[in-house]
Amino acid sequence: MRIVVQKFGGTSVATPSARELVVKHVLNKINEGYKTVVVVSAMGRMGDPYATDTLLSLLNGKKMEARERDLLVSCGEIISASVMASLFADKGYKAKAFTGFQAGIITDNNFGNAKILDIKPEKILQALQEGIIPVVAGFQGYTEDLEITTLGRGGSDTTAVALGAALKAECVEIFTDVEGIMTADPKLVNNAKMLDEVNYREVTEMAYNGAKVIHPRAVELAMQHNIPLRVRSTFSDNQGTLIKLGPEKVVTGIAHTTHIAQLKIEVPSNDKELESKIFESLAQKGISIDMINIFPDVKIFTLAEDVVSKATEVLKELGVSFEVTKNLAKVTVVGGGMMGIPGVMLSIIEALKKENIDILQTSDSHTTISCLIKEEDVKKAVLALHEKFEL
Structure with missing residues (x-):
C-alpha cells in the first residue's frame, strides 16, 4: 500500500x-x-x-x-x-x-x-x-x-x-x-527565489531562525525517519520545495527574527557560583536565551522582548548589575556547506558595512552565522546579504 x-x-x-x-x-x-x-x-x-x-x-x-x-x-x-x-x-x-x-x-x-x-x-x-x-x-x-x-x-x-x-x-x-521554501522572506526581498530542493538540516536552521513556513520539530522528525517532505501551496499546482537528504550549499538562504532584546550582565570573574545561579534561575523561570557570549566579567545573551521583564526580575533578585537593549533583530545566513569555507564571515561583514549596519553581536554553528542588529535595519540587512551571496 x-x-x-x-x-x-x-x-x-x-x-x-x-x-x-x-x-x-x-x-x-x-x-x-x-x-x-x-x-x-x-x-x-x-x-x-x-x-x-x-x-x-x-x-x-x-x-x-x-x-x-x-x-x-x-x-x-x-x-x-x-x-x-x-x-x-x-x-x-x-x-x-x-x-x-x-x-x-x-x-x-x-x-x-x-x-x-x-x-x-x-x-x-x-x-x-x-x-x-x-x-x-x-x-x-x-x-x-x-x-x-x-x-x-x-x-x-x-x-x-x-x-x-x-x-x-x-x-x-x-x-x-506560500509556494514553498524561499531564499529569504519575500515580504522583504522581492526577488527571493523558491528552492526546488533543500536539505533537512538547512530547512531546520531556517525555521529555528525565523522562517515560518514549516515547524522545525517536524523537519527533524522527518530527517530522523528519512521521510521526504514537500512544502507547497494549496492555491496553485506548483510542486513547491522538496526537503530530503542531499547536497548542501555554502549559503542556502537568509532568515531573520525580530522583537529581540540583549542583556549584558556584570559578574566578577572569581564568582563562579553567581554565574551558575544566573543561568539556573533563568532556566527555572522558563526563559530561553540565545546568542550567548561568556567573558570573564561580562555575560551577554539575547532573549525575546516579551520575557525581558521576567528576566530582569530574576536578575534584580540576584543583585547583579545589568544592561538591557531592546528593538533588536537577528539575521542569519544559513548554509549546510559553509563549514571549512573561508570568507563567509568576511562577506557578511562587507555586506552589512556597505549599508552602515552595526553588528552588535554574533554567533555561529556548523550551518549558520547570525548577527544581532537594530530592528530598524532588518530589511536593509536581509536585502544586502541576499544580494551579496547571489541568492
Whole structure:
C-alpha cells in the first residue's frame, strides 16, 4: 500500500473555496494510486471563528489551567476534520474524521507543548484498507491517562510527519499559503527565489531562525525517519520545495527574527557560583536565551522582548548589575556547506558595512552565522546579504 500524508494549514481550510482546493489536491493523489491520509489545522487565523487564537481570546486574558486550555484549543482542529470529512462524503467519497486520540497519537503530559511518544495507527490503516479517507485533527494527542494534549505551535506539521513515519509513508506534503521554501522572506526581498530542493538540516536552521513556513520539530522528525517532505501551496499546482537528504550549499538562504532584546550582565570573574545561579534561575523561570557570549566579567545573551521583564526580575533578585537593549533583530545566513569555507564571515561583514549596519553581536554553528542588529535595519540587512551571496 503506497501511502502519502497531506497536511493542510489554517488558511487552506478557512473558506469554502479553499476547502474545495483541498479536495482537489487529495483526489489528485488518490488518482495517482496513493492511499492518502489528510491532517488539518484549525480554520483560519485570529478573528476567524474557530481559529486557535480566536478560541484563546474567549478567555479574555484570564488564566486557565493547562489541562482545560488544551481541551479548549483542541476543538479547532476537530471542527476542521469534521467539516472536511463531510465535504468528501458530499462528493461521493468515503471519509472519516479522527481526533488525535482516535488516530492513536500518544504523548507525554506536558500540556500545551506535548511531545509524541508513540503512535498506534491501526485505526488509520484499517480505514485506508477499506477505501476510506482518514481526516485527522492535527496539533493534538492523548496521554496514557487519557488526557487530551496539544503539541504547541506548528503541531499539525509534527502530527503529519509522525503519522507519516508510523504509516511508512512515501512522502509527507505540507500545504500552506506560500509556494514553498524561499531564499529569504519575500515580504522583504522581492526577488527571493523558491528552492526546488533543500536539505533537512538547512530547512531546520531556517525555521529555528525565523522562517515560518514549516515547524522545525517536524523537519527533524522527518530527517530522523528519512521521510521526504514537500512544502507547497494549496492555491496553485506548483510542486513547491522538496526537503530530503542531499547536497548542501555554502549559503542556502537568509532568515531573520525580530522583537529581540540583549542583556549584558556584570559578574566578577572569581564568582563562579553567581554565574551558575544566573543561568539556573533563568532556566527555572522558563526563559530561553540565545546568542550567548561568556567573558570573564561580562555575560551577554539575547532573549525575546516579551520575557525581558521576567528576566530582569530574576536578575534584580540576584543583585547583579545589568544592561538591557531592546528593538533588536537577528539575521542569519544559513548554509549546510559553509563549514571549512573561508570568507563567509568576511562577506557578511562587507555586506552589512556597505549599508552602515552595526553588528552588535554574533554567533555561529556548523550551518549558520547570525548577527544581532537594530530592528530598524532588518530589511536593509536581509536585502544586502541576499544580494551579496547571489541568492
